Amino acid sequence: MKISFAKFAPPSEGAVVLPVLEGKVLTSAGVDLDGRTGGALTRAMAVGKFEGKKDQTLIVLAPHGTDLSRVVLIGLGKPDSVNSQTAESFGGTAVAQLLTSGDTDAALMIEAMDGVALGAVEFAAHAGLGARLRGWRFDKYMTKEKKEDKPSLRKVSLNVDDHKAAKEKFQPLDKVADGVLLSREVISEPANVIYPETLAAEAKKLAEMGVEVEVLGEKQMRKLGMGSLLGVGQGSERESQLVVMQWKGAADPTVQPIAFVGKGVCFDSGGISIKPAASMEDMKWDMGGAGVVIGLMKALAGRGAKVNVIGIAGLVENMPSGTAQRPGDVVTSMSGQTIEVINTDAEGRLVLADALWYTQDRFKPKFMIDLATLTGAIIIALGEQYCGLFASDDELAERITTAGKAVGELAWRLPLGDAYDKQIKSDIADMKNVGGREGGSITAAQFLKRFTNDVPWAHLDIAGVTWSKKDTATVPKGATAFGVRMLDRLVAEHYEER
């Protein structure tokens, strides 16, 4: 699907998409079209109980007096509530309505609207982003799909007066979308296709964009003493990998970087503490954190972010076998701290323990943010609306929360504290890897904190938000890539050179 920007001129054929403010307020293009069709839009709005409320849609087929295939009206809600997220929803909803409609071309007619603070140029750029995000589809393994079920939409044209400015505004957003879609792609792939070596190979492709990528294999990790990460992967035939990505976008490539660390359990069977069969297939996306970090690096490099960034992905496969880790095993992490593995299905924190320690040890970053589909408890805590946010640094937590709000990826902070830390005391080692059901996400975060060496740190538990069971305006169901946009925004707001 191609996104383009064109002069504001009503098309003579294909599909036209018009924004409508609450109270059935049409734009000038809408009023014009309503006139040309003898009031068909006004009548359709009345008959269809269409008010222009946010995300409400109405389709008028082949309106009289034109050669258009259809006119799609999309509600924006009240004028003062319209922001860049509304524009993204508008673009996404337009694509959702037309993707398999049979239409190949859609023209989104965008102009300044009374009472709306967001200008037409911004609106168009964000509508373009929304269109790209909603237009993505993971259908490569659908070999027998019926023709009428396949996407027909080829071209989305954003018609706006200053289309050159809009196109320019769209450029960085387009690159962020590239990152989001890469994340969704690798997260959606099954575990027989994306496993540690193949995911590392995907990361290596970022070298074309100027990202320096190294991949550490088991031999190198053993030399570094990463007994915690290696223990998780030892039951699998697949070799564990640690991907180290560096984007040196600052004027001075030696200036202190910021770091993102992702959990990449490419398949998590639970190991010897094996999971129940129902929904085990979901565990192909237990590498969501790593997928997001790789996508984020692509987004930042793509738009040439002026900042030095480290991206680390700890990649393993957690399998039961004759060589697998056993409950009760004690491993020594790179930090020197020992861990009693009570439950081999609490493996994400074992991977992150060494990945975090390695990150701070080698790069001395300004801060570290890790992302992980870490606990089931976070789904009980916050559902699928918010990711869990834990932080050792209030300012960082505040900035993450604000950045997430701005792009519609919401984080809710949860507490840390010594009282919780007590729950992971082990009788025979420095700590154990589970702390019981009570405050299960918090004790997991306390575990990670012990491997941050007091570097400012935040942890995003994304187990509830990485995979969506239903479509939203800009995210089709399935892999969401939650985190790419939030963290891209965080970097853009606070950490880039001006």
Added chain:
Amino acid sequence: MRIGFAADSSGLDSVAVGLWEGRRPTPSYTALGSAASRAVAASPRFSGKEGEAVHTVTADGRHLMVLGLGPEEAMDTARAERLGGHLVAALNGLGAERLGVQLDLPALFAAHVAFGLRLRSWRPPPSLRRPLPADEAPTLTDAVLIGDDADWPPLEALADSICTARDLAVLPGNLLGPAAFEAHARALTDLGCTVEVLDAAELSRQGLALLAAVGQGSAQPARLVVVRWSGADGAPLVFVGKGITFDSGGLSIKHGDAMAEMKGDMAGAAAALMALRTLAVTRVPVHAVAVLAIAENMPSGRALRPGDVLRAYSGQIVEVVDTDAEGRLVLADALAWSCATLKPRALVDLATLTGAIVTTLGHHHAGLFANDDGLAAALLAAGEPLWRLPLSDSYDEDLKSPVADIRNCAWGRVPDALHAARFLQGFVTEGVPWAHLDIAGTADAVEDGPMGIKGPTGFGVRLLVAWASSAGRSSTPKRRLP
């Protein structure tokens, strides 16, 4: 254990003195001379950190405990309370009976030490068991703080209330049913409170069908108990408490392994009641009302069934899909009734509501939900461990019922604590500042700590008292208190 204050430690068989961190002496420590200093010198690991202890004997043959007080700077009331707790924990098994506490702290801190002594020495009511054998029984009978008791009376009232809240929570279902709970509430008339009870007939007449239905399986009907402290004029602050005196789950019956803990499912109501008691005893100039939704949730031939549809006091129709999500039902009616009848200035409910809050926050924070940022801030400022969680309309979808306005919960791996809070919000009149505290995790301590033994904590009493006392400062005091 009795707690008193005296000028000196004569007649006591044991004494405790303090040593600041870094072994910086207090006057009483110094006054004991070599008896104390030799024992400390012989304890190389003792540095005076909070709670460390050295035991020895004074020159006149009394038991002497040197207690580490922590750093001398930044002393605060919370630490003073923990010190009191440490004393009880360390001394109760050692045979000391009459303890003199001579820590040389200012009166305010001494009162808080006494508070910690009182809370840590709480035990389940002796009526529940035969006396412990001598080698297991606590030995301390008296703790006498050497110094000024000026700041003790209000804290003593608060400590008594917290301990009574713990008593109520620990009493089993056969000893504290709805009628017995009501009797405890009625006892507050002695303190100048007024008590009104909506019995089964009245619940039916006024339409509190959710509350009545939760209790309909039990031989003891549900009731709404309304206790008022009129320490000031104006709109009241209202504390709403969940008081399920025993929660079997009803027909959606719970597993046997932990069901006995459900005798404590009235901890919210106990906290609300005991907070009101504290306000009355200390005659705080505030108008406050405790609204207690009391019921016993039992399966029986007339019990509420999953699938039953009920018309709430508010008029909403609720489908009950799980009879073990009963707390939100009784609270829904109590909240709606309170809004309509009491016209509250602000409304706070406390409930041992969900298992999900324990998964979310463990035992060290209660979940706070609020429709009003000012109220949330005021509660957070009260100094008790609360953590705010989201109230969001994004959860409404999960609570949709195919047959009624709303269902009482959703199934599966869902954020049930958030669902419950959102459910309750629908029964609070728009514009009334309201907060919901899910105390299922904090109502019980899983291990002994400085402020109490394993078991019920009385969480919420202190919070409500602190909040009402500070909120009361902005209300109009009555000329003459009752």
